[in-house]
Amino acid sequence: MRSLFLSSIAALYALAVALPQPHPLSISLTKKSTLKTADGRVDPASLRAHISSAEAKLQRNAAAFERNTGAALFSPSHTKRAAALGSAPLIDDANRNWIGAIEAGTPPQTFTINFDTGSTDLFLPGSICGNACGGQQRYNPEISSSAEPLGEPFKVEYMDNSMATGDLYTDSVSLAGFKATAQTIGVALNASGFSSEKYDGLMGLAFKSISKFGADSVFHTLVSQGAVPEPVFAFKLASSGSELRVGGVNSALHQGSFTYTPVIKEGAWQITGDAIEIDGKEVVNAFPAIVDSGTSLILGNSFDVSQLYATINATEVEKGVYALPCDAMPAVSITLGGKSFPLSAETLNQGTMDSSGTICIGAIHGSDEVGDQWxxxxxxxxxxxxAFDVENSRVGFAELA
Incomplete structure (x- = not known):
């Protein structure tokens, strides 16, 4: 009897080894909107509105973290409270978005998604969502055999008085071919004040502690269910060849080894930076920072940013927004984990602000709302x-190939 049992175990093991093993897979990403006007210029007032959106997202995350854990995400002096506390983020049309495809439901329904490391929850427009859902693809739980209602409503309120309401469901969600089962989804059934034809929904990739729903992100669900070969996802964001790698890293897209820095608090992907230098002068050191694919810019506290731009005599044209000659972009580097990563002049240049084409907006902006958080x-x-490593709670950076 024992020999029969052992033989059966051996047969099962041999079968498991023979079956195809999961490998990391990639989703191609495209950028579908920018912060520029139709004529290619940057409007400082619109940019200021985008900064406000990033500030509001930080406040929402802090409120959700406190509600879910009973602890403060930031020191009270570092986080001002706002009327929209507790709302979960949706990205409006003015943002720069990196989007790709996912599937939800059985049979699968396909959606174009904005991937956001600065939030956690998955939102999709529902089949009876109003005109605010515009030309978006709608998720219909009624035609999915794996959908289950949780019997819980949600309400999302925003700083600009827009809002969305809906219901929570669980369903299967596939990311790069890896399937998460019983994943919590917020399904918008009514909305006002926002619309987007650029993408259908938002997928957060951060930690459960900042979830509006108290649920794991899709990637964390994949990890907990053993559905991915490695508990790692990775981004390349560029003018071409952008991708989200799921279940590992793409060695063809980077060169050299990774420099890792630990997550200091599992809300968003919050780490500690070593220093920020401009033209060889260190302006900031030992600063907390969130690595956020859902925000287009670099945002820091107003004082440090003003000191940074004072080094090159830039002019503040809107609160926290600075202009300088287009041909005089400074040399800026950010040191993480002991390694300095230079920022290209192309990425530091937000774009021209006037018809002359000689004055440009810098892409590092100041805020009174973030304290010492960048x-x-x-x-x-x-x-x-x-590379975002869930198991070891760390973020790695490498040079692009």
Whole structure:
């Protein structure tokens, strides 16, 4: 009997080894909107509105973290409270978005998604969502055999008085071919004040502690269910060849080894930076920072940013927004984990602000709302290959190939 049991185990093991093993897979990413006007210029007032959106997202994350854990995400002096506390983020049309495809439901329904390392939840427009959902693809749980209602409503309120309401469901969600089962989804059934034809929904990739729903992100669900070969996802963000790698890193897209820095608090992907230098002068050191694919810019506290631009005599044209000659972009580098990562002049240049084409907007902006917290968004991430390691709670950076 024992020999029969052992033989059966051996047969099962041999079968498991023979079956195809999962490998990391990639989703191609495209950029579908920018912060520029139709004529290619940057409007400082619109840019200021985008900064306000990033500030509001930081406040929402802090409120969700406190509600879910009972602890403060930031020191009270570092986080001002706003009327929209507790709302979960949706990205409006003015943002720069990196989007790709996912599937949800059984049979699968396909959606174009904005991937955001600065939030956690998955939102999709529902089949009876109003005109605010515009030309978006709608998710219909009624035609999915794997959908289950949770019997819980949600309400999302925004700083600009827009809002969305809906219901929570669980369903299967496939990311780069890896399937998460019983994933919590916020399904918008009514909305006002926002619309987007650029993408259908938002997928957060951060930690459960800042979830509006108290649920794991899709990637964390994949990890907990053993559905991915490695508990790592990675980004390349560039003018071409951008991708989200799921279940590992793409060695063809980076060169040299990774420099890792630990996550200091599992809300968003929050790390500690060593220094920020401009033209060889260190302006900031030992600063907390969030690595955020859902924000297009680099955002820091107003004082440090003003000191940075004072080094090159730039002019503040809107609160926290600075202009300088287009041909005089400074040499800026950010040191993480002991390694300095230079930012290209192309990424530091937000674009021209007048018809002369000689004055440009810098892509590092100041805020009174963030305390000493920095947000390292698209402007930084386009200069590195970024790996997010869930198991070891760390973020790695490598030079682009």
């Amino acid at each position: 947000i390292l968004g698209d402007v930084f991430m386009r200069n590195v290959y970024s």
